[in-house]
């Protein structure tokens with residue numbers, strides 16, 4: 001009999017990725033499909049469509065299905081032995097939503113193994129362009145939700161977050177308000193994660209507690225939908241959402257489609273899918289006291305916490321690997337795509353040249369500071385590019401190298417300032433665990449280490465959401481017997497030290513952090529001020 005293996009998937013913003021691990025937790029296969037490059041017919045940029053109002057951002061749902069067809073065919077051609085797979089789990093970009101048309105459950109259950117999935121499912125979606133996490137078009141719905149439950153702090157106390165435009169409840173409310181007939185045709189609403197799980201299960205997969213915490217709809221303490229929040233968003237939501245489940249739940253066995261088309265074992269189990277950040281927490285084996293920083297399309301910072309206090313900034317999510325605890329999350333929208341733009345303008349599109357600019361400039365950038373928000377930022381709410389010289393005077397341009405350092409130092413100073421606002425303190429034992437595409441770049445990690453005055457560790461793959469999903473697949477098989485994830489993955493390779501802070505970094509950055517926080521107040525979004533135009 002072939003040695004067992006486990007699959008972890010990640011339906012992220014720009015790509016679909018997969019990792020297979022063996023029972024010794026070694027990565028034995030890794031692959032990806034890039035939406036822009038490999039599926040050009042969908043005409044996405046960075047995996048998404050930004051609409052003409054600059055606020056609405058969507059991705060074609062069939063693109064995700066076609067990406068799954070494509071990656072499975074690639075695996076098959078490379079000789080991947082699907083019959084070895086004992087269990088699989090996965091992750092999805094958080095907050096995005098999928099609207100299944102009435103009657104789709106029958107189609108999903110009966111897909112023909114003769115056809116690729118996207119052909120069978122093409123008529124299944126009431127909304128063909130799914131709203132995703134980059135969307136910020138639901139300000140009206142956010143105000144209405146906060147008003148309905150007694151204010152922003154009260155909503156945060158219930159759901160872990162005040163109302164955020166990308167959070168799914170507000171997105172559903174917008175669809176119901178603007179297209180009630182489309183809403184009426186919808187029999188089931190999935191998150192990207194539970195949608196992806198549904199494709200493997202051949203049935204509607206439930207939403208897990210952790211990704212469900214990013215909807216402004218789940219009572220994170222009791223882990224049930226909040227009736228006042230559901231009612232404020234749209235009618236009949238309980239039926240359309242289904243009951244949420246613990247993140248470690250085994251949902252069932254793989255759909256016969258995969259058994260017949262790819263020779264999966266009919267016993268292969270599907271473990272609930274979750275959000276990409278929660279899955280990364282599992283993949284990096286985060287411990288209390290560590291701080292995780294993901295440098296993907298979005299930049300995120302997250303922590304494992306026992307006793308959270310929801311606030312007006314940041315999010316509290318149910319912990320994906322331990323239902324008794326929580327994770328705190330901060331999301332920064334201007335992450336890799338902003339870095340790519342400055343790389344293209346200032347470093348001829350080359351990461352090597354970008355890194356050289358970081359090496360050729362001094363830590364602290366001689367007091368030059370910058371804020372780089374191509375699109376309306378989430379943390380803090382601000383937009384535009386704002387540069388300040390060492391005298392705090394606004395300047396229009398920086399030399400190219402100074403621009404690159406100002407971008408990276410600014411991005412990391414914002415992370416430290418907002419993490420400290422959440423109550424996080426950098427301690428002598430603090431480890432930063434870095435992941436995501438930009439964590440390949442040592443020069444970027446050096447700035448991160450200096451700004452936080454803490455060592456930065458990485459794991460063998462930057463695809464921690466995939467790896468965490470594969471770990472969660474193994475854990476799901478034993479979780480019912482109260483085995484913690486930490487026990488299941490104790491033989492996994494430890495995170496490796498990538499960089500340590502440069503001597504004197506703390507003294508250098510302490511005054512700069514104070515200045516950055518003060519200047520941030522000046523650039524925060526104020527619709528009546530002219531300082532936000534670039």
Ligand SMILES: Nc1ncnc2c1ncn2[C@@H]1O[C@H](COP(=O)(O)OP(=O)(O)O)[C@@H](O)[C@H]1O
Pocket residue numbers: 012013014015295296297298336337339340351435436437438439440441444462
């Ligand atoms: N050497 C590098 N330096 C900086 N950024 C990089 C480097 N290599 C890749 N990236 C960035 O990684 C991003 C993709 O990260 P990834 O974590 O895969 O994103 P996602 O999971 O959102 O699809 C790209 O947009 C790219 O800008």
Ligand SMILES: O=C(CO)[C@@H](O)[C@H](O)COP(=O)(O)O
Pocket residue numbers: 012013014092093094095133166214275276277296297298299300329331
């Ligand atoms: O909105 C959030 C978290 O709240 C984002 O972090 C999304 O989950 C997208 O993730 P990436 O594709 O950038 O990893």
